[in-house]
Amino acid sequence: MRMPRLRNPRRLRLIMPFAVVLVLVALTVIVHVVQQPDPTDASFLSPTSTAGDGARRLADDLTRDGVRIDVRSTSPEAIEAVGDGDAVTLLVTTPELVNPYYLERLALLPPRVRVVMVAPGSDAVYAAGLDVVVTGPRWTAAAPQPGCTEDFAQAGPAATLRWRYDTGDFRTEPVRCYSDSVVEVKNLTMVGAADPFRNDRADEYGNRALAVSLLSRYGRLIWLDLHEREKAPPEPTAPTAEPDPAEPTPDPDSTEPWDDDPSNDDGEPAPVTEDPSGQPGEQSNDGGGVAGSPLAQAFPPAVWATLALLLLAGIALALASARRLGTPVAEPLPVQVRAAETVRGLGGLYRRARARGTSLATVQAAARTRLMVHFGMPADSTVDEVAHRVAAQTGLQENEVRHLLGGGVEDSDEELARAASDVQRLVRTVISNERGDLT
Amino acid sequence: MITRRFALLLALGVPLPALLPAPWLLTAAVLALALAAAALDAAVAAPLNGVTLRRDGAETLWLGATTTTTLTVTNTSGRPMWLRLRDRWVPSAGADNAEHRLRLLAGQEQTITTTLTPTRHGDRPAVRVTLRSYGPLGLAYRQRRQRWNEAITPEWTLRVLPRFPSRRLLPEKLAKLRIFDGAVVTRGRGQGTEFDVLREYVVGDDVRSIDWRASARTHDVMVRTWRPERDRRVVCVLDTGRTSAARIGDEPRLDAAIDAALLLAVLASKADDRVDLLAVDSQVRARVEGGGHRTKLPRLISSMAALEPRLVETDFGPAASDLLRRGHKRALVVIFSALDAAPIVEGLLPMLARLTTKHRVILASVRDPETAQLAELPGEGASADDVHLAAAAELALAERGRVRALLEQQGVMVVDEPRETFASKVSDAYLALKAAGRL
Numbered sequence: 001m002r003m004p005r006l007r008n009p010r011r012l013r014l015i016m017p018f019a020v021v022l023v024l025v026a027l028t029v030i031v032h033v034v035q036q037p038d039p040t041d042a043s044f045l046s047p048t049s050t051a052g053d054g055a056r057r058l059a060d061d062l063t064r065d066g067v068r069i070d071v072r073s074t075s076p077e078a079i080e081a082v083g084d085g086d087a088v089t090l091l092v093t094t095p096e097l098v099n100p101y102y103l104e105r106l107a108l109l110p111p112r113v114r115v116v117m118v119a120p121g122s123d124a125v126y127a128a129g130l131d132v133v134v135t136g137p138r139w140t141a142a143a144p145q146p147g148c149t150e151d152f153a154q155a156g157p158a159a160t161l162r163w164r165y166d167t168g169d170f171r172t173e174p175v176r177c178y179s180d181s182v183v184e185v186k187n188l189t190m191v192g193a194a195d196p197f198r199n200d201r202a203d204e205y206g207n208r209a210l211a212v213s214l215l216s217r218y219g220r221l222i223w224l225d226l227h228e229r230e231k232a233p234p235e236p237t238a239p240t241a242e243p244d245p246a247e248p249t250p251d252p253d254s255t256e257p258w259d260d261d262p263s264n265d266d267g268e269p270a271p272v273t274e275d276p277s278g279q280p281g282e283q284s285n286d287g288g289g290v291a292g293s294p295l296a297q298a299f300p301p302a303v304w305a306t307l308a309l310l311l312l313a314g315i316a317l318a319l320a321s322a323r324r325l326g327t328p329v330a331e332p333l334p335v336q337v338r339a340a341e342t343v344r345g346l347g348g349l350y351r352r353a354r355a356r357g358t359s360l361a362t363v364q365a366a367a368r369t370r371l372m373v374h375f376g377m378p379a380d381s382t383v384d385e386v387a388h389r390v391a392a393q394t395g396l397q398e399n400e401v402r403h404l405l406g407g408g409v410e411d412s413d414e415e416l417a418r419a420a421s422d423v424q425r426l427v428r429t430v431i432s433n434e435r436g437d438l439t
Numbered sequence: 440m441i442t443r444r445f446a447l448l449l450a451l452g453v454p455l456p457a458l459l460p461a462p463w464l465l466t467a468a469v470l471a472l473a474l475a476a477a478a479l480d481a482a483v484a485a486p487l488n489g490v491t492l493r494r495d496g497a498e499t500l501w502l503g504a505t506t507t508t509t510l511t512v513t514n515t516s517g518r519p520m521w522l523r524l525r526d527r528w529v530p531s532a533g534a535d536n537a538e539h540r541l542r543l544l545a546g547q548e549q550t551i552t553t554t555l556t557p558t559r560h561g562d563r564p565a566v567r568v569t570l571r572s573y574g575p576l577g578l579a580y581r582q583r584r585q586r587w588n589e590a591i592t593p594e595w596t597l598r599v600l601p602r603f604p605s606r607r608l609l610p611e612k613l614a615k616l617r618i619f620d621g622a623v624v625t626r627g628r629g630q631g632t633e634f635d636v637l638r639e640y641v642v643g644d645d646v647r648s649i650d651w652r653a654s655a656r657t658h659d660v661m662v663r664t665w666r667p668e669r670d671r672r673v674v675c676v677l678d679t680g681r682t683s684a685a686r687i688g689d690e691p692r693l694d695a696a697i698d699a700a701l702l703l704a705v706l707a708s709k710a711d712d713r714v715d716l717l718a719v720d721s722q723v724r725a726r727v728e729g730g731g732h733r734t735k736l737p738r739l740i741s742s743m744a745a746l747e748p749r750l751v752e753t754d755f756g757p758a759a760s761d762l763l764r765r766g767h768k769r770a771l772v773v774i775f776s777a778l779d780a781a782p783i784v785e786g787l788l789p790m791l792a793r794l795t796t797k798h799r800v801i802l803a804s805v806r807d808p809e810t811a812q813l814a815e816l817p818g819e820g821a822s823a824d825d826v827h828l829a830a831a832a833e834l835a836l837a838e839r840g841r842v843r844a845l846l847e848q849q850g851v852m853v854v855d856e857p858r859e860t861f862a863s864k865v866s867d868a869y870l871a872l873k874a875a876g877r878l
Contacts, residue, residue, distance in 0.1 A: 305462035306453055312470060313449035320443045325538070326569030327585060331529040334559060335748045336691055337684045340809040343835045347813075347828035356823070359830035366814070366833035413823035420826040424816050 032139070037194065040227050045093035045118060045197050047071055047223050052200035055093075058211050059223070067216045071223045075102035076233070078224040079109070087112040087218040092226075093197070095120035099230040100127035107188060116189045116214055118197060119163055130185055136163040141193035143205045144179035152213040153177050155206030162193035182210075189214060356416045360409045363420045367427045368405055374431050390430055401426070441477050445578045448473045473578075480574030484581050487570050489516025494565065494593040499741070502602045505556045508595065510568065512551065514543035521573040523580075526553055532563035532597060560601040560694075560744045568592045600744045601694060605702040605862035612706050612866050619874045635664045669711040671878040672770035673869070674762060674798075675700045679746050680720035680753030682777035687805050687858050693748045695805040696775035699862035703773060704739050706866050708732065710873060715770075716742060719758045721751040753782045759790040763797060771878050773801045773865065778839045778855055788845065795850040799872065802846055803854040803865045810835050 043049035047059035047069060059069055072078040075098050082088055092098060092106065095117045106115050107128040117124065122134035142161040146153035161181040167174045175184035181192030191197075191214070196207040215221055296304075338344075350359050368386050372379060375389050383406035390405075391398040404423055409416050452469030456462035496508030514520045522541040528534040533556035541549050557563050569588045573580045637653050640660035653661040677683075677700060683693035704714045711732075716739050718725035725742040727735070753776070762772060772794065776782065783802075794800055814832035816825050843853050856864045872878050 300462075302457045302462040305456035305466040309449060309453050309456060309466050309469060313446050313453065316441055316449055317443060317446035320441050320446055323440055323582065325523065325525045325571055325582075326527055326567055326588065329527050329529055329566045331531060334691075335684045335750050336686055337681070337750075339686050339807045340813060340832070340835075341685065343810050343813055343831045344828065346831035346834065347824070350827035350830060351824055355827070359827045362830035362833050363826065366837065369837075416823045416826050417821045420829065421816050421818075421821045424829075425818075 037198070039094040039097055040229075042227050044227065045194060046225050046227075050199060052198065053194075054199050055197050057199050057202050058197055058208070058215070061208065061212050062216055062221060065212065065216050066219065068220045069223055070220065071225050073225055075099065075106075075224060075226065075230060078222050079105060081222050082109060082113050086220060087114070088220045088222060089113075089215055089218050090115045090222045090224065091215055092117045092120075092224045093194075094118070094224075094226050095124040095128075097226050097229050098124070098224075099232055100124075101232055102230065103127040104129055107186070109187060111187050113187055114189060114217060115187055116191065118191055118194050120190055121163065125165070125190070128188060130188065131167075132183070132185065132190075133166040134163055135166065136192070138162050141195045142179075144181065146177050147179065148175065148177040150175055150177055150184075151217075152182070152210055155209035155213060158206045158210040159195040159201060159204060160192045160210070162195075163190075164192060165190050182214075356409050356411070356413070360416055360419055360423075364405055364423055367423045370427050371405075371430060390426065393430060394426075440481075440582060441579050442573070442577055444576075445473060445477050448476070448578065476576060477579040480576040481579035481581060482574075483518070484572045484574040484579065485514065485516045485518040485520035485522075487572050487581055487583055487587075489514060489518075489520070490522070490570055490572075490591070491515055492568055492591060492593050494595045496595075497597065499598045499600060500555070500557065501600045502557060502560045505554060506597070507552050507554050508565075508597070509550050509552050510593075511548055512541060512543065513548035514545060517545050519544050519575075521575070521577070523571045523573065524551075525569045526551070526565065527567045527569070528553070528555065528565050529563055531557060531559045532565075533557050555597060557597065557599040560599045560697075561747060562745060563597045563599055565592065565595040565597075598741060598744055600740050601697045601701070602690075603698055603701050605698050605866075608702060608863050608866070609705060612702070612863075612870065613709055615870050616706065616710050616873075619870075637661045637663055671707075671712045671873075672715065672768050673703065673707045673712050673878075674715045674717060674770050674772045675703060676755075676758055676762075676772060676774045676776075677716070677718040677725075677743070677746060678720065678753045678755075678774065678776035678782070679718050679724050679748055680782060681748070681750050682753070682779050682782060683720075684748035684750065685777070685807065687807050691748050692777060692805050692807075693746065695858050695861055696803070697743045697746065699803060699865045700773070700775060701740065701743065702862045702866050703869055704736060706869065708736050712873075712878075714739060717758050717761065718742070718746050719755065720749050720753045722754075723757055723761075753786060755782070755786040755790065759787070759794055763790075763793060769878075770798045771801065771869065771872060772798045773803055773869075775803050778802070778804045778842045778853070780838050780842055783842050783846070788849070791846070791849045791851065799852075799878065800850070801852040801854060801865070801868055803861070803868075805861050806855050806857045808857055 037044055037053035039045075041053065043051040043054045045053065045055045047055055048071075050056045062069060070081055072081055078090060078092075079102065082090060090106070090109070090113055092115060095103065098106075100123075103124055104127060106117075107130065109115060117128075119137075120128070120134075121137075125132050125134050138161065140162070141159040143157045143159040144161050145157050146155070158178065160178045164180045165183040166180060167176060167183060167185060175182075177183070178192070183190050195201040195204075196211040196214075198207075202208040202211070349355075368381075368383065369379075371377075371386050371390060372381055375386075377385065377389070383402060387398050387402040387405055390396070390401045394401075404419070404426055407419070409419055449469065452473070455469060456465045459465055491513045493511040493513070494508060495511070497506040500506045510526055512522065512524065514522075520541070520543040522543060523538070524541065525538045526534070527537060535554050535556075537553070539551045541551070543549055555563070567585070567589050568591070569582070569585075570591075571580050571582045637650055638661065640649060640662045644662045648662040648664070650661050650663045653663075677693070677696055679693060683691060683696065685692050687695060700716070704716075707714045713732075714735060715728040716725060717723065725746060727738050727742050730738060755774075762770070774787070776787075791800070810832045813828050814836055816829050839855075843855065846853050852868060854861075854864050854868055
């Protein structure tokens with residue numbers, strides 16, 4: 001009957017620390033998630049929103065710099081708005097919400113269209129058909145040094161590093177800035193965090209300068225302000241039929257007029273589409289090769305089998321030793337208090353308080369009481385009367401005895417010890433009725 | 440469940456995969472073989488349901504003595520049984536050889552003996568017999584849950600009676616009792632106030648005792664003999680609160696009180712008085728009253744055995760009101776407590792006036808020699824710490840003196856003696872009252 005009662009607090013003691021840590025971690029994660037801007041909010045990087053995660057200030061800055069901003073709310077509209085005239089920048093604020101089909105089409109736009117994608121994740125990058133390994137996201141955006149000589153890098157450090165884009169051995173040399181968090185591959189610019197574009201972060205580091213210089217390369221900016229997940233095009237063949245023939249043709253042609261800025265990309269759609277298909281194949285080969293790992297091959301299977309059997313024998317031994325023949329029996333201990341516990345406690349308090357006067361007075365009072373009892377004197381006798389009787393019996397000076405029985409103490413421990421010892425010796429001498437020598 | 444022998448079996452199989460081809464297959468084969476053998480062994484092991492346990496032996500014991508109890512194990516299952524069992528008692532029961540290995544054929548029974556040397560008085564229960572039934576190969580065993588083992592364990596409690604060192608004083612005290620009881624011819628007649636019998640005058644009898652009317656009736660000189668009052672009531676009130684936990688010498692104050700109370704109880708029973716017991720701290724812990732003379736003493740001893748000090752302040756209120764309400768007859772109330780200010784002054788004093796008018800009250804307290812020792816400074820090399828301690832001890836002594844004076848003022852007899860003479864002095868106080876006919 002006693003066991004369940006005992007076991008519960010014990011279990012609680014075991015669980016509580018872990019539970020507290022778990023709750024703290026969970027709370028932190030929840031708060032972090034809540035703090036993160038949500039791309040499906042209408043205000044998120046919207047050119048008209050003055051909210052913290054809006055981008056009204058950026059839009060105003062760009063307008064002041066003479067950039068014409070066309071806001072579009074769906075990808076097909078944005079792609080259509082590119083037209084086939086001047087060079088144009090296309091800002092995709094929420095690449096995660098853009099349908100993969102359109103992402104692929106964005107990557108296939110002619111080089112005169114500079115597509116800036118804000119914090120695309122690995123899905124978006126993969127859908128865009130780029131051979132880029134995406135790592136992240138970090139807990140918060142870091143602000144690395146630019147580390148390159150591009151125009152936009154003049155802005156200095158900016159909070160761009162939340163996602164990192166590792167371009168690996170890309171066929172054409174891509175632009176890699178800000179510790180790989182701002183990467184330009186062909187006509188696509190990927191910025192690793194939304195922070196440089198946001199109203200509330202515009203003034204931190206070189207955020208505003210970076211965003212403005214990224215988006216004001218050309219006189220026209222198409223701003224894709226998309227806040228809900230796009231559906232796939234209803235009839236894939238019909239819409240693609242129209243732009244598809246348009247794209248491959250400008251692709252090879254357009255290299256000449258616009259290759260001043262996108263210096264690295266030669267715009268080769270064919271190898272790009274091959275690349276992602278090749279990549280997963282390699283990965284699966286790597287992942288499936290546990291048996292073929294060098295460690296496994298280093299020893300013959302007999303060694304591994306022996307080791308496994310030894311391990312099993314060890315586990316069996318542990319299991320066999322683990323079960324007890326009945327648990328130990330607990331029993332409450334008897335209550336025992338040291339004798340004179342309160343006396344020692346009080347003595348300790350006197351010592352802590354250095355109450356030398358009080359201690360000596362107590363010892364003297366006790367001595368006087370004993371002497372009064374010894375002489376048969378009334379209980380209200382004064383120090384003088386007692387000293388008189390003692391002096392008469394012992395032949396000591398009355399003044400001296402009075403000082404012993406009622407005097408104060410100098411402010412030192414040695415003095416106290418000496419005075420108290422003298423008092424007790426006096427009492428012993430008187431009571432044993434001997435003439436002792438008292439100094 | 441598997442045994443260590445199972446682990447050994449696996450370990451023996453370790454060289455096989457290294458020496459023969461197809462190592463993994465052999466590993467699996469070794470494991471499967473061992474598991475099959477263990478499963479078979481566990482299946483063949485005798486079921487634990489077929490065990491019956493019976494316990495026998497002493498049920499009471501004086502503290503300091505040694506006794507044995509036996510546990511008879513019977514195999515009622517139809518199979519031979521290899522049994523390992525552990526007979527767990529509470530640690531203070533001082534049980535030795537707790538673990539046993541038995542081999543029982545079907546229907547056979549075997550007796551195991553446990554020697555008990557308890558270290559504390561009170562009830563010392565046998566908590567649990569844990570059984571483990573092995574298979575014939577010793578590879579696996581059956582053992583059931585703790586609750587099951589507790590359920591089949593026969594209930595057994597050893598009542599350890601408190602130490603009674605004052606037993607050796609009993610002959611002396613009984614002799615004293617007999618002297619004034621008149622049973623022993625000393626100075627002619629027994630003392631006391633209660634009329635006993637008339638008998639013929641013999642030379643040496645007190646002439647004041649001659650009953651002239653009876654002499655006239657019988658034509659012979661008759662004397663009255665007297666004897667002490669019988670059938671008086673003695674109530675032992677044991678304080679089991681915090682002051683009873685203090686160690687005087689090697690044992691708590693309560694043990695000294697129990698010893699003295701036992702001596703008093705035995706003595707009073709021999710003198711044909713009725714002895715009641717009341718143990719109180721914050722509540723009433725034991726109450727023994729009424730019942731026949733013969734059975735009273737064992738009941739008293741048995742209830743005292745179960746008492747132990749508790750860290751609570753004693754409240755004498757319930758005990759006192761109990762004595763005032765029920766005690767129609769005048770009684771001798773012996774309160775075993777300590778001369779400490781708090782419980783006495785706050786708890787007992789308010790009711791003392793009413794109590795002393797109705798009953799005769801003795802307060803018995805074991806004196807703690809340590810306080811007196813602390814009050815005395817060492818002859819040589821006393822330090823300031825010693826003086827502080829001495830001052831605290833003097834205060835405690837003075838307080839004890841005050842409490843004592845207060846109690847005596849209220850008409851309470853105070854017995855404040857060191858441990859060695861405590862029980863004797865308490866009995867002497869009782870005998871003196873009895874002799875004087877003042878019970």
